[in-house]
Amino acid sequence: MALATKKLPSAKLRSAAFKRVRADHSAELAGDYVEMIADLIDERGEARCTDIAMRLGVANATVVKTLKRLQTAGLITQEPYRAIFLTVEGWKMAEDGRRKHAIVEKFLLALGVSQETARIDSEGIEHHVSTETLRAMGKFLARNGG
Amino acid sequence: MALATKKLPSAKLRSAAFKRVRADHSAELAGDYVEMIADLIDERGEARCTDIAMRLGVANATVVKTLKRLQTAGLITQEPYRAIFLTVEGWKMAEDGRRKHAIVEKFLLALGVSQETARIDSEGIEHHVSTETLRAMGKFLARNGG
């Protein structure tokens, strides 16, 4: 191949990547919420607004507003002044999220980063990992101490 | 260790991860813009609004609005109806972004995913990779076909 003839992707192809990122981010908050609600239910029997706000590091009112959107989206159910429950669809999303999150976090550990860094970086990375990349991470884990 | 005594992080520690993700996302758009502007200047001599909009897959007016914020942030300069330039700070951010982005993309390739998937997934992942994880990816690349 002649000098400086590396093929560059078309604008169309490039935009596909950014569209994927924007789609990932649209789904991200819902994914983190349902995963956290599932954790709270498993760890302490119920998921409360305050606990979610604490763990996310946001104000209570922010959680309330987001929960309304999740309810509209059919992921949770709630009654005034009561704890929060996941719908069947919510549980499914939570478990898919947990599975993916766990693989990404273990993968980072196996790559050699600290527990702390794996925990923190995986919280963002998990939402941008395609099925193909997740499989590659899984294989790496199987080869190395998974 | 007794059964089911895996130590769970405190709410404070957990919230740190989400705060990092929110901070990453605040910086993300600016990072992608300056990197793209740098690419356009290198590839075709100038960065135009329309080209940015095409590559991002958003409307022209969206780009105009975002560029105003970048100008306020001191990353670009522009005059009405003219092409866009990067400030010294803008170039620095663009080059840091390129370096990180390239490592993440090559890392995914070395992990065994397709060119296409590496290109797409790295566009989101790059913004959530800490210095420590980036170093670990670099080491992996050095060991395998980097």
Add this chain to the structure above:
DNA sequence: TTGAAAGTTTAGCATAGGCTAAGTTATATG
């Protein structure tokens, strides 16, 4: 040299996701 096309800007709208402050309900304690 003068229009038409291409590119840029402005105006106005929407939603997501943050916040604080104030009001409401439930719960625990004396």
Add this chain to the structure above:
DNA sequence: CATATAACTTAGCCTATGCTAAACTTTCAA
């Protein structure tokens, strides 16, 4: 059982990031 405290909700504000439609400027070609 009364009330203080904790938890939840509502109202109202803000910024970021999308959009369309309309107006404006530059550029290119006839």
